[in-house]
Amino acid sequence: MLTMGVEEEFLLLGPDGAVVPSAPYVARLARAGDQVKPEFLAYQLETTTAVCTRLDQLRRELTLLRQRASDAARRAGASLVAVGAPPFAAGPLGAVTDETRFREMAGRFPGAVVAGSSCACQVHIGVPDRDLAVEVLARIRPWLPALLALTVNSPFAGDRDTGWASYRYHLQQRWPTFRPPGAWAGAARYDRVVSSLVGTGAAYDVGAVYFLARLSERYPTVEVRVADACLSVEDAVFFAAVVRALVATLIEDARHNITTLPIPTGVVDAHLMTAAHGQVRVRRGRTPDGTAPAAAGAVARLMTKVGPALAAWGDADDVYRNLDRLRQEGTGADRQRKAWVRAGSPEGFVDFLAHATVGFAQAHK
Structure with missing residues (x-):
């Protein structure tokens, strides 16, 4: 059975939308050891689930960790929010966490510090055979744009709509x-x-080494890193299930020597940019400008590819229910844009993000 684990990155925001550089303090308040810890910038927090085999187990882990981190953040005067980039140009956006490794990274790559403010959802799938895991990395390349399209969740930065669905993807390109x-x-x-x-x-x-999919340095896993931070627990569970099904499918393809046409990196990059701009639609129909680009069918092709594995794992009902929800309500970026209009103020928008982060039910009130 392929195991899975999820690392989630979050921002700490004040009521006015300003970043709050108190992640080390919040991590101590959470009292969760290495499962809740500060990240590169002092207003970023990371949570790490236990190793899971079932979606209900993963859902409980994610919910409990988000709630624990959120409670600690509230005690520190901040809100925990699951977004891919800081939506407002307020607070000490360049505040690096006071750890040697982070300080030295900031010194070596000063232009990438702003990229460090972005937050991801990283899914680990257990593949102990490292040669097989590298084969999976090669085979996952053409599916990365569809995986990004399912998880875009960073349309705002600097108090404005950036025009991106994943502004995080744009920021992260500053890392070599x-x-x-x-x-x-x-x-x-x-x-x-x-x-x-x-x-x-x-x-x-x-x-x-920030490959969009890589071998984990710490665990015997394939680590898929292409996704924005997921707005809700259900978004994260859905994404992890799709990733596990895809890795399982690619392992079977490798074992049966099913060949695939090589796709140039330039083509993959172009499709990733299309997804980051929100042009690979999860919803049915045409894109906002009336076009139907070739990449528009990427999500449908992905779901067809993983369908047999989802059924074999018993995850199909859960995944297709969440896929229907995404098609009806939109991605995290779509939901953020709707909330931005409704909120009318930074306080209202931060409140929406905080409620969406800590629970599926609260996010849909």
Whole structure:
């Protein structure tokens, strides 16, 4: 059985939308050990679930961790929000967490500090065979745009609508290694590439090699990193289930030597940009400008690809229910844009984000 775990990154915002640089203090208040800890910037918090095998187990983990972190944030005078980028230009946006590694990374890549303010949802799927895991990385490349399209959740930055569905994707391109994985022949080749990136200074260390999908430095997993932070628990559960089904499918393809046409990195990059702009629609129909680009069918192709694995894992009902919800209500970016209009003020928008973060039911009142 393929195990899964999820790392989620969050922002700490004040009632006025300003970032609150109190993540180390909030992490101590949460009293959850390494499951709740500060991230690169001092207003970012990361949670890490236990290893899970069932979606109901993962849902409980995510809910409890979000609630625990949210309660601690509230005690520190902040709100925990699950968005891909800070929506307002307020507070100390460049405040780096006071840890040696983070300070040195900021010194080496000063232009990428603003990119560090973005938040992701990272899904780990257990694949102990590292050569097989690298084969999965090669085969997952064409599916990355559809995975991003399902999770876009950062349309606002600097008090305005940026025009992106995932402004986080735009920001993260300031890191030299933020790119799709290559089609490498085995773990030894993968390791040489990673070592070269660290050795040449393109990455601070192995953990700072930010491929959109990679081998985890800490766990025997494939780590899919393409997604924005997911607005609700249900969004995160849905995404993790799709990723596990896709990895399981790609493992079977590899074991049966099912060949796929190589896709140039430039094409993958172009499709990722299309998804980040919100042009790969989860909803049925045409894009806002009336066009129907070739990438518009990417999500449908992904769901067809993973369908048999979802059924085999017993996840199909859960996943298709959430897919119907996304098609009706829109992605996190779509829901944020609706809430932005309704809120009428930073206070109202932060309140919406905070409620969406801590519970599915509250997010849909």
